[in-house]
Amino acid sequence: MINLIIIGLGVGFAQNIQAAEFALGKITIAVHGFLSQGYLKSDRNNFLANTEEGTFEFREYGINVSSDLTDQLHIGAQLFGRDFGDYGNDKIRLDWGFADYRFQDWLGIRAGRMKMVHGLYNETRDLDMVRTSIFLPESIYNDAWRDSFTAMNGIGLYGTLSLKSLGSLSYQAQWGKIKIEPDGGLSKYIDKFIPMDIDDVDTSDIYLAGVEWNPAPPLDGLRLRWTWNTWEMDDKATTNSHPFWQIQGIPSGLPLLFHADFDITVLAVEYRWGNLVLAAETFYPAGYAYRLESPLLGRLDGGTDDPAGYYAGITYRFTDWFELGMLYSAFYNNEHDKDGEQLNADTGLPRYNAWLKDTTLTARFDIRENLVIKAEGHIMNGTDIMLTADNPNGTHENWFLFGCKATYSF
Amino acid sequence: VGSTVKVIMRSTKRIRLLLIFIGLPFVLLVGVWMQSAYADEQKVNVVIIGNKNIPESSLSKVDIQNIFLGKKTRLASIKITFGILKESPVHESFLQEYLSRTPAQYEQYWKKLIFTGQGKAPKVFETEEALVEYVKNTAGAIGYIGSNTAQSIESDGLHQFTIQ
Numbered sequence: 001m002i003n004l005i006i007i008g009l010g011v012g013f014a015q016n017i018q019a020a021e022f023a024l025g026k027i028t029i030a031v032h033g034f035l036s037q038g039y040l041k042s043d044r045n046n047f048l049a050n051t052e053e054g055t056f057e058f059r060e061y062g063i064n065v066s067s068d069l070t071d072q073l074h075i076g077a078q079l080f081g082r083d084f085g086d087y088g089n090d091k092i093r094l095d096w097g098f099a100d101y102r103f104q105d106w107l108g109i110r111a112g113r114m115k116m117v118h119g120l121y122n123e124t125r126d127l128d129m130v131r132t133s134i135f136l137p138e139s140i141y142n143d144a145w146r147d148s149f150t151a152m153n154g155i156g157l158y159g160t161l162s163l164k165s166l167g168s169l170s171y172q173a174q175w176g177k178i179k180i181e182p183d184g185g186l187s188k189y190i191d192k193f194i195p196m197d198i199d200d201v202d203t204s205d206i207y208l209a210g211v212e213w214n215p216a217p218p219l220d221g222l223r224l225r226w227t228w229n230t231w232e233m234d235d236k237a238t239t240n241s242h243p244f245w246q247i248q249g250i251p252s253g254l255p256l257l258f259h260a261d262f263d264i265t266v267l268a269v270e271y272r273w274g275n276l277v278l279a280a281e282t283f284y285p286a287g288y289a290y291r292l293e294s295p296l297l298g299r300l301d302g303g304t305d306d307p308a309g310y311y312a313g314i315t316y317r318f319t320d321w322f323e324l325g326m327l328y329s330a331f332y333n334n335e336h337d338k339d340g341e342q343l344n345a346d347t348g349l350p351r352y353n354a355w356l357k358d359t360t361l362t363a364r365f366d367i368r369e370n371l372v373i374k375a376e377g378h379i380m381n382g383t384d385i386m387l388t389a390d391n392p393n394g395t396h397e398n399w400f401l402f403g404c405k406a407t408y409s410f
Numbered sequence: 411v412g413s414t415v416k417v418i419m420r421s422t423k424r425i426r427l428l429l430i431f432i433g434l435p436f437v438l439l440v441g442v443w444m445q446s447a448y449a450d451e452q453k454v455n456v457v458i459i460g461n462k463n464i465p466e467s468s469l470s471k472v473d474i475q476n477i478f479l480g481k482k483t484r485l486a487s488i489k490i491t492f493g494i495l496k497e498s499p500v501h502e503s504f505l506q507e508y509l510s511r512t513p514a515q516y517e518q519y520w521k522k523l524i525f526t527g528q529g530k531a532p533k534v535f536e537t538e539e540a541l542v543e544y545v546k547n548t549a550g551a552i553g554y555i556g557s558n559t560a561q562s563i564e565s566d567g568l569h570q571f572t573i574q
Contacts, residue, residue: 030524030531032524032531033523034525062525064524064527066524066527066530068530071483071489074530078525078527100440100527100528102483105476105483105484114526114527116524122513124525124526126525127526129518130518130525131523160476160481162472162482163472164470167472168472168475168476168481170481173420216471217472217510220475220509252543272510274512276438314437314438316437317512317514324437326429326437328429359429359430361429361433380426409521409525
């Protein structure tokens with residue numbers, strides 16, 4: 001008979017992490033959860049939601065269970081929902097769920113659905129309470145891609161190697177599949193530059209790797225990380241009535257295959273010195289090679305867009321309850337077309353669609369145990385990353401975005 | 411509010427330049443100044459303790475860091491576990507000296523692991539005495555206490571590590 005006993009609610013970790021723990025026979029199961037609700041308002045332009053009018057459609061929530069079945073075997077799963085304008089729509093899905101077997105500290109294996117290693121923070125991008133800012137820098141963590149690029153189904157290897165006096169080296173290698181919805185953010189992002197009606201999306205296997213070096217004291221506040229991923233995508237689509245096709249004399253309704261190869265490397269550094277944290281990341285290099293195929297048009301090589309993205313940020317925790325952060329982030333859709341001239345010639349889009357420069361100031365208040373409130377202002381220049389579908393009446397080059405958010409976690 | 415936003419919008423380039431070239435160095439300087447004060451503020455000597463069944467008598471700082479970050483789970487062939495204290499000067503000094511982290515940063519580190527499925531929250535003890543009892547009675551357990559407490563406790567069942 002299953003013996004289910006609540007061991008306790010409020011088994012504290014330091015002060016703030018509290019979990020419900022249950023005993024299921026000899027196995028202890030930990031339960032954690034979080035709930036974030038935010039508000040966004042922009043003076044001009046809709047940023048992935050109806051921000052110009054102001055929107056509360058900006059929330060995330062999740063609950064997870066996990067357990068150590070043996071000394072080496074750990075299992076767990078998290079259900080997650082979010083709403084951000086047209087994305088998420090409060091649909092509950094499996095965020096992650098995997099079995100983790102650690103043979104040795106230098107070699108473990110995970111199988112199931114897991115977070116994808118990309119930059120310093122991709123694995124934790126849904127977790128508002130573990131960072132200072134509300135939004136991660138869009139230059140490296142594109143919010144339009146978020147639904148497709150946070151977790152994958154597959155297997156992963158990981159481990160930590162001791163380098164003695166040089167510190168330690170941690171690694172991850174992942175292999176699996178991601179799902180891209182025809183009407184999701186990534187598809188809409190592509191539609192901005194090549195307008196088409198996407199019916200179906202097929203992806204190849206995705207390969208990801210990450211290596212992080214943590215030096216020994218006195219430089220042990222330093223993290224240096226390299227991550228890389230590569231994958232291919234095929235969009236089955238048809239041309240539409242957009243002027244992009246009309247000026248080329250191509251009728252609407254023509255079947256198309258849009259193929260893209262992605263190859264993305266990120267170099268990252270973070271340095272902690274007490275309450276002061278500095279972080280910077282850059283693509284190095286990243287490339288999207290794409291081509292169009294059509295029975296009528298034949299094969300058209302689109303070439304390669306080499307996006308350039310980088311940011312630098314600083315945060316300081318002044319007291320137990322107050323932290324301030326500042327960040328500058330810049331993203332260019334194509335490093336070879338930073339002023340957007342080519343983009344304007346090809347698509348008719350205003351030149352400022354070729355970049356997004358964002359200066360962010362964030363205040364974080366840990367007002368109670370487990371409860372965080374943040375307020376954040378973004379001075380934006382450019383509209384790359386933003387979607388045509390969200391701005392049917394066009395966009396403005398300079399704009400301002402305000403956000404605030406409250407998060408409870410246990 | 412509307413007119414303030416309009417003023418901000420009309421001068422975004424100037425504001426961005428101000429934020430980057432004056433605001434950022436200002437936050438950096440204030441941070442460095444406050445950080446220096448913080449570093450000298452409270453320092454308690456900390457002793458690392460372990461259960462008697464652990465054969466090692468000394469640990470490196472990198473070992474200690476990896477153990478308390480959940481990256482090192484074995485010493486020789488012994489499966490190890492660890493306990494931490496609730497927020498206290500001993501806890502803060504331990505984190506500062508061995509992990510180069512503040513209590514808030516350490517907590518966020520574990521939240522990242524817990525909410526991505528990569529780790530299980532550490533055991534937390536209200537008092538040094540409770541942590542000592544746990545280390546004494548649990549094979550492979552490691553913890554830390556203040557040097558004053560270390561002088562006053564029974565050392566049966568545990569040993570103090572020397573730091574390489």
